Amino acid sequence: MIELEDLTKRYGDKLAVDGLSFTVRPGTVTGFLGPNGAGKSTTMRMVLGLDAPTRGDVRIEGKHYGELREPLNSIGALLEAKGVHGGRRAYDHLLCLAQSNGIPERRVGEVLEMVGLQEVARKRPKGFSLGMGQRLGIAAALLGDPRILMFDEPVNGLDPEGIHWIRNLMQQLAREGRTVFVSSHLMSEMAQTAEHLVVIGQGKLLADTSMSQFIAENSRTHVRVRTPEPERMRDVLVEAGLRPVTGGDGALEVDGGEAPRIGELAAANGVVLHELSTQRASLEEAFMRLTAQSVEYHAYAPGADGTQLPQTPPGAAPPPGGAAPPPQPGQAPPAWGEDWKRGR
Ligand SMILES: Nc1ncnc2c1ncn2[C@@H]1O[C@H](COP(=O)(O)OP(=O)(O)O)[C@@H](O)[C@H]1O
Ligand SMILES: [Mg+2]
Numbered sequence: 075m076i077e078l079e080d081l082t083k084r085y086g087d088k089l090a091v092d093g094l095s096f097t098v099r100p101g102t103v104t105g106f107l108g109p110n111g112a113g114k115s116t117t118m119r120m121v122l123g124l125d126a127p128t129r130g131d132v133r134i135e136g137k138h139y140g141e142l143r144e145p146l147n148s149i150g151a152l153l154e155a156k157g158v159h160g161g162r163r164a165y166d167h168l169l170c171l172a173q174s175n176g177i178p179e180r181r182v183g184e185v186l187e188m189v190g191l192q193e194v195a196r197k198r199p200k201g202f203s204l205g206m207g208q209r210l211g212i213a214a215a216l217l218g219d220p221r222i223l224m225f226d227e228p229v230n231g232l233d234p235e236g237i238h239w240i241r242n243l244m245q246q247l248a249r250e251g252r253t254v255f256v257s258s259h260l261m262s263e264m265a266q267t268a269e270h271l272v273v274i275g276q277g278k279l280l281a282d283t284s285m286s287q288f289i290a291e292n293s294r295t296h297v298r299v300r301t302p303e304p305e306r307m308r309d310v311l312v313e314a315g316l317r318p319v320t321g322g323d324g325a326l327e328v329d330g331g332e333a334p335r336i337g338e339l340a341a342a343n344g345v346v347l348h349e350l351s352t353q354r355a356s357l358e359e360a361f362m363r364l365t366a367q368s369v370e371y372h373a374y375a376p377g378a379d380g381t382q383l384p385q386t387p388p389g390a391a392p393p394p395g396g397a398a399p400p401p402q403p404g405q406a407p408p409a410w411g412e413d414w415k416r417g418r
Pocket of ligand 2: 114115116226227
């Protein structure tokens with residue numbers, strides 16, 4: 075179990091983590107979600123005692139990280155895949171960690187096999203691909219057979235096979251009754267991995283809920299209707315008290331409508347339908363709506379005429395020669411993508 079209480083971190087005038095209180099429980103994969111810059115890595119560093127909280131507290135099975143005598147036996151973590159000595163062979167890197175935590179040497183061979191690195195055990199990590207580096211980091215995390223595992227964006231830069239492997243591993247670790255805490259800035263990835271979700275934005279807690287509840291609360295459903303007679307169908311729907319809007323490809327979209335009722339209305343009025351389908355907003359959209367207000371630096375989507383608007387963080391001075399209008403309330407939130415400001 076990892077317990078955070080009012081956990082806060084300030085860097086100068088930047089509040090990176092702002093009063094986070096939540097508990098990560100055993101037996102499930104808990105996804106820690108938030109856009110780039112939300113404070114996920116800072117939170118994880120504080121769990122491991124690598125950064126001191128400005129205020130508040132975080133405990134691992136009731137203890138501060140610094141109080142754990144052999145920490146690898148309690149919590150295994152992968153924060154930075156590149157955080158290894160490039161010139162020390164994979165096997166020796168793990169052996170060092172094992173010896174400093176009272177772990178027998180045979181465990182090194184076991185974890186190398188678990189992560190599929192036995193072939194390169196005697197190779198130096200500086201020649202490793204990103205995926206191999208991630209696997210080595212995971213091997214280190216598993217070394218002490220800990221009850222708690224924490225991974226910071228473990229699938230970043232991995233190929234589909236690697237992503238699949240990590241996802242299965244995390245679920246298996248949770249099934250064994252361990253606490254698994256994994257961060258991501260991608261909702262779509264978490265949707266397939268996590269049972270529980272903690273969402274943050276600009277350091278603040280936005281949601282602490284089960285994945286199924288998150289979907290139910292945040293996704294909007296609508297019915298999509300395609301017909302060769304959209305005008306007539308629109309009239310039929312309006313007359314029935316529904317409010318259809320025309321989607322980008324000319325299909326009618328009916329918010330809150332029910333597909334069977336719409337089908338019956340079409341039949342009763344003799345309108346031919348080419349498509350009648352219930353659409354559930356993707357989780358990625360739900361996540362973007364939830365975090366839209368808290369995204370630190372928006373990368374504005376191209377303007378309606380196809381031109382790229384200058385990228386300006388909300389509230390910042392407009393660039394010389396042309397102002398980028400910030401999105402108006404009620405408009406669709408701008409897409410957020412690369413964190414252009416920090417350049418990492
Ligand atoms: N060592 C640091 N010094 C100053 N600012 C930092 C430091 N680490 C992180 N930040 C800032 O804190 C915020 C949260 O960063 P981070 O925890 O890395 O977010 P995430 O992992 O969710 O992308 C960002 O605005 C980042 O620029
Ligand atoms: Mg991070």
